[in-house]
Amino acid sequence: ERRCSSLQHKSALCACGTGQKQMNSHESWSLSPEEFEIWDRLYRIKESDGIKEPVLPRVQFETLENMEEPAFPLQKAQEEGAARELSLSEWSIWQNQPLPTSLVGHSDLCHLFISAMEMMELMRHQQGECSYGQELQPHLRMEDVNIPGKKRNLSMANPP
């Protein structure tokens, strides 16, 4: 989660770094004047490019109080419609199979994500009874679950 936001910071950092004077040394952390010139000419997104600055979505917890993070220049740009938020869900139908990798293979978590997307794809066309529920129901042992006295779950109340 932190990694996502740090990418945002990184692009913002480039913009800040240009104001610094200690850029003559190649050992320093920021771009050298030559590098800056190349970045400015080839990679920097300018208004005249007609492209919106890409930004990553921010982490938000629906059920927790969110920590206030200071707004970065890119977020301001986004509010003004000058940025495009990269979507993690727009191509969800692409995600039910492992996409090709280069040097880094898929993690266990990634495989779980792919399986879940595949399962959702299968269930999308299901009507009536949920097959997953039917499959698991016979294995339910009441002593494994914590059911507070009065609040009995509806599905628990009428076993098959």
Place this chain on the structure above:
Amino acid sequence: MEERGGFRKDTVDRLLRLHFRDARTRVNAEAQLLMAELLKVFVREAAARAARQAQAEDLEKVDTEQLEKVLPQLVCGCGPE
């Protein structure tokens, strides 16, 4: 030591420090080098996967759309597990 096109140790150190909660947190030189390598691998992986996606779509140019398609699986599992 530092390959052309990679991240400089100083840059990595600066980027990491930008996000540390405790100002006393330090990163030693070896960890800086490792982190620079990790960042390079991450960038290359993103570029290679997006390029592969463009190839699969018979496109000559990688656009944001191709990156967006590979992004969920790229970032999935990068965080703590």
